[in-house]
Amino acid sequence: MTNTPLLPSILLVGCGKMGGAMLEGWLAHGLAPSVVIDRHLAELPAPHRVVRSLEAIPADFAPDIILVAVKPQKANGVLAELAQHFPNATLLSVMAGRTIASLLAAYREGNAAASPIIIRSMPNTPSALGAGMSGLYAPPEASAEQKKQCDQLLSAVGKTVWVDQEGLIDSVAAISGSGPAYVFLLAELLEQAGIEQGLDAPTARALARGTIYGAGQMLHQLPTDAAELRRNVTSPGGTTEAALKVLMASDAWPQAVSTAIAAAVKRAKELAS
Numbered sequence: 001m002t003n004t005p006l007l008p009s010i011l012l013v014g015c016g017k018m019g020g021a022m023l024e025g026w027l028a029h030g031l032a033p034s035v036v037i038d039r040h041l042a043e044l045p046a047p048h049r050v051v052r053s054l055e056a057i058p059a060d061f062a063p064d065i066i067l068v069a070v071k072p073q074k075a076n077g078v079l080a081e082l083a084q085h086f087p088n089a090t091l092l093s094v095m096a097g098r099t100i101a102s103l104l105a106a107y108r109e110g111n112a113a114a115s116p117i118i119i120r121s122m123p124n125t126p127s128a129l130g131a132g133m134s135g136l137y138a139p140p141e142a143s144a145e146q147k148k149q150c151d152q153l154l155s156a157v158g159k160t161v162w163v164d165q166e167g168l169i170d171s172v173a174a175i176s177g178s179g180p181a182y183v184f185l186l187a188e189l190l191e192q193a194g195i196e197q198g199l200d201a202p203t204a205r206a207l208a209r210g211t212i213y214g215a216g217q218m219l220h221q222l223p224t225d226a227a228e229l230r231r232n233v234t235s236p237g238g239t240t241e242a243a244l245k246v247l248m249a250s251d252a253w254p255q256a257v258s259t260a261i262a263a264a265v266k267r268a269k270e271l272a273s
């Protein structure tokens with residue numbers, strides 16, 4: 001554990017791939033005593049606790065933030081239960097698509113008098129390594145302190161940006177929430193293409209992964225535009241130019257990426273309720 005100040009205390013509901021990735025980062029950072037509701041996790045380092053159900057949460061536990069990281073389609077039941085235990089909670093949702101209005105309606109199914117503040121976020125799995133990229137949106141009724149606590153949590157595991165319209169969280173989901181999957185697909189495809197071109201599998205894998213890591217480091221560390229970094233690799237009449245003529249044809253990557261991102265945003269809107 002580092003000497004940095006403790007992060008806000010949380011009740012983490014849903015400790016799967018995304019909840020688990022963030023928890024890994026937070027535990028490395030120093031989290032105020034927190035509780036995770038999970039059916040699979042065996043234990044957590046003290047003073048944190050894992051419980052199997054809401055009923056098992058210590059009666060005096062009052063988390064700063066309830067972080068909901070279950071599937072958007074499966075949230076209603078647990079939201080209604082949470083509303084009975086924590087009617088005026090600050091909720092941080094990482095669920096793709098689910099709107100604040102739909103989350104509030106589900107909360108009030110469990111307790112009509114509940115009045116939670118719901119902030120939406122869209123993190124990504126590199127948060128497990130402290131290299132996350134998250135977008136957040138807070139409604140006007142959220143206080144500066146509530147926004148600060150949510151930002152602290154996500155800043156502890158990477159970078160954050162705030163958007164000023166709730167609908168833009170769906171765009172964030174399509175770019176950076178899902179984004180690691182696009183990069184991992186590129187790694188898979190580069191590796192396969194390397195094998196097709198005669199490399200043995202471990203060599204193709206090392207080249208593909210090492211290249212994405214190195215290019216990512218350049219994007220991370222240098223202020224240079226991506227387009228200029230690309231041009232710096234592209235010798236006139238050389239190998240890169242030959243490959244980019246294929247990839248940059250208007251009906252190739254430019255169209256495919258734009259269409260793919262639009263499909264992700266459309267899916268987020270379908271998950272709204």
Ligand SMILES: NC(=O)C1=CN([C@@H]2O[C@H](COP(=O)(O)OP(=O)(O)OC[C@H]3O[C@@H](n4cnc5c(N)ncnc54)[C@H](OP(=O)(O)O)[C@@H]3O)[C@@H](O)[C@H]2O)C=CC1
Pocket residue numbers: 013014015016017018019020037038039069070071072074078094095096122123124125177178
């Ligand atoms: N994966 C990603 O890269 C990202 C995901 N998200 C969002 O994160 C959320 C979770 O996604 P992901 O982690 O991939 O999904 P997972 O299925 O890996 O995780 C969901 C977890 O929630 C648990 N769960 C379900 N119901 C309850 C409950 N009532 N109480 C406690 N735990 C419960 C599930 O347990 P069980 O398996 O036993 O049902 C599971 O462990 C989604 O809303 C998604 O939109 C956001 C950004 C990125």
Ligand SMILES: O=C(O)[C@@H]1CCC=N1
Pocket residue numbers: 096173177178
């Ligand atoms: O695929 C999904 O719906 C979630 C949200 C962003 C990444 N994973």
